[in-house]
Amino acid sequence: xxxxxxxxxxxxxxxxxxxxxxxxxxxxxxxxxxxxxxxxxxxxxxxxxxxxxxxxxxxxxxxxxxxxxxxxxxxxxxxxxxxxxxxxxxxxxxxxxxxxxxxxxxxxxxxxxxxxxxxxxxxxxxxxxxxxxxxxxxxxxxxxxxxxxxxxxxxxxxxxxxxxxxxxxxxxxxxxxxxxxxxxxxxxxxxxxxxxxxxxxxxxxxxxxxxxxxxxxxxxxxxxxxxxxxxxxxxxxxxxxxxxxxxxxxxxxxxxxxxxxxxxxxxxxxxxxxxxx
Amino acid sequence: xxxxxxxxxxxxxxxxxxxxxxxxxxxxxxxxxxxxxxxxxxxxxxxxxxxxxxxxxxxxxxxxxxxxxxxxxxxxxxxxxxxxxxxxxxxxxxxxxxxxxxxxxxxxxxxxxxxxxxxxxxxxxxxxxxxxxxxxxxxxxxxxxxxxxxxxxxxxxxxxxxxxxxxxxxxxxxxxxxxxxxxxxxxxxxxxxxxxxxxxxxxxxxxxxxxxxxxxxxxxxxx
Numbered sequence: 112x113x114x115x116x117x118x119x120x121x122x123x124x125x126x127x128x129x130x131x132x133x134x135x136x137x138x139x140x141x142x143x144x145x146x147x148x149x150x151x152x153x154x155x156x157x158x159x160x161x162x163x164x165x166x167x168x169x170x171x172x173x174x175x176x177x178x179x180x181x182x183x184x185x186x187x188x189x190x191x192x193x194x195x196x197x198x199x200x201x202x203x204x205x206x207x208x209x210x211x212x213x214x215x216x217x218x219x220x221x222x223x224x225x226x227x228x229x230x231x232x233x234x235x236x237x238x239x240x241x242x243x244x245x246x247x248x249x250x251x252x253x254x255x256x257x258x259x260x261x262x263x264x265x266x267x268x269x270x271x272x273x274x275x276x277x278x279x280x281x282x283x284x285x286x287x288x289x290x291x292x293x294x295x296x297x298x299x300x301x302x303x304x305x306x307x308x309x310x311x312x313x314x315x316x317x318x319x320x321x322x323x324x325x326x327x328x329x330x331x332x333x334x335x336x337x338x339x340x341x342x343x344x345x346x347x348x349x350x351x352x353x354x355x356x357x358x359x360x361x362x363x364x365x366x367x368x369x370x371x372x373x374x375x376x377x378x379x380x381x382x383x384x385x386x387x388x
Numbered sequence: 389x390x391x392x393x394x395x396x397x398x399x400x401x402x403x404x405x406x407x408x409x410x411x412x413x414x415x416x417x418x419x420x421x422x423x424x425x426x427x428x429x430x431x432x433x434x435x436x437x438x439x440x441x442x443x444x445x446x447x448x449x450x451x452x453x454x455x456x457x458x459x460x461x462x463x464x465x466x467x468x469x470x471x472x473x474x475x476x477x478x479x480x481x482x483x484x485x486x487x488x489x490x491x492x493x494x495x496x497x498x499x500x501x502x503x504x505x506x507x508x509x510x511x512x513x514x515x516x517x518x519x520x521x522x523x524x525x526x527x528x529x530x531x532x533x534x535x536x537x538x539x540x541x542x543x544x545x546x547x548x549x550x551x552x553x554x555x556x557x558x559x560x561x562x563x564x565x566x567x568x569x570x571x572x573x574x575x576x577x578x579x580x581x582x583x584x585x586x587x588x589x590x591x592x593x594x595x596x597x598x599x600x601x602x603x604x605x606x607x608x609x610x611x
Contacts, residue, residue, distance in 0.1 A: 343461065344459055347461070371461045371462065371465070372461070372462065372465060372466065372598060373462065373466065373597070373598020373599075374462055379462075380462045380463055383461045383462055384460065384461055384462050384463065384464050385391060385393070386391065
């Protein structure tokens with residue numbers, strides 16, 4: 112099992128391009144091991160897709176990258192995840208800080224029951240940003256920047272034009288695709304380095320999906336992106352690197368065009384051509 | 389898991405085999421017409437070219453439909469894209485057979501300059517290359533495909549030999565020029581058939597392994 116995982120050369124060629132380095136990662140839920148000795152390098156300013164059949168550990172793996180698995184009582188994590196060289200599972204790590212640097216967008220859009228503006232401003236306010244007329248607990252250093260940041264985040268999430276005249280409306284008034292982009296804006300507002308997408312388009316129609324995909328392509332200029340997807344064509348369209356996971360093992364990790372034209376492993380080929388699954 | 393898609397791929401395979409059988413038949417008849425000086429075979433070659441052209445369009449349409457509807461990946465994608473290219477090469481081979489038939493139409497009006505030796509040898513080699521390249525596709529036989537690529541040199545050498553020999557005839561006696569040029573063109577058409585067969589063999593290797601060996605990228609070494 113170990114040989115198989117390490118037999119693949121990482122397609123990430125230069126060490127200095129690595130933002131996240133997953134080293135010998137093992138994860139258990141109670142007594143069931145769901146991730147087995149995974150090694151994976153995530154290159155900065157690139158889109159890395161994780162694909163694999165249901166239950167292969169894709170979501171578990173991505174959730175580990177911003178320590179979302181901490182909230183699952185039975186989950187046990189062994190191994191290292193180095194974010195810019197520092198282990199996020201180290202003793203001196205502030206989980207809140209990790210989650211600030213590694214944002215996440217979920218399968219189902221989950222806006223807060225607040226206005227469009229408040230949804231994006233929420234995380235910023237917690238971090239000391241205040242509106243121009245408000246009072247700042249931290250001395251007003253970030254005074255006036257709140258609106259600017261909300262606007263920029265909505266622009267980055269390609270939603271600004273559609274909502275700029277109705278920022279006070281409830282987030283629930285938006286369409287499904289818009290709500291998902293709002294959640295992306297919310298994640299981008301606190302300026303993370305990495306954005307994790309866990310099946311971001313599975314509940315969206317083709318038009319909304321196309322918008323999110325287009326957006327992800329733009330976002331990689333500023334952020335490092337990891338996306339879990341069931342949609343193979345989506346992984347093929349938007350990712351630069353692709354990791355194929357099965358039964359918790361990393362079977363193959365390579366450049367996306369290589370994976371989808373001439374994968375090295377028979378089992379990868381069988382999966383992406385729909386011969387099993 | 390059995391896929392409906394596999395049935396469609398089988399159909400494509402079958403169509404390619406049909407195309408290849410038509411094309412091989414055309415080469416055979418065009419060369420036979422030349423060697424045995426049979427005018428009736430010339431007509432047959434020209435007639436069957438229409439069927440080859442129609443089949444080319446049919447195969448291309450099938451490939452496009454499979455690409456659009458199934459969005460294939462990996463070996464399925466390599467098979468369909470290779471099939472499109474092979475289809476095109478086969479159709480071009482069919483055209484070369486027609487060219488040979490048209491040259492033959494002129495050649496058999498006059499007595500031969502000399503007995504045909506190298507041209508029939510080229511024809512046998514080129515015909516076998518076409519057949520083997522398609523066999524390699526059907527049987528996923530990489531070594532046969534590589535062998536086809538190697539054989540191209542033999543055909544090229546014979547082609548040069550034919551040219552040199554006919555050149556001497558033309559230098560000695562200008563009355564032979566018309567006939568010699570016709571025969572040089574037949575040599576050229578056979579050489580092109582071998583080139584197309586080589587292309588097919590290269591596509592077969594790409595289909596099997598996802599490795600592009602065209603333009604001597606890999607010097608035909610085994611990997």
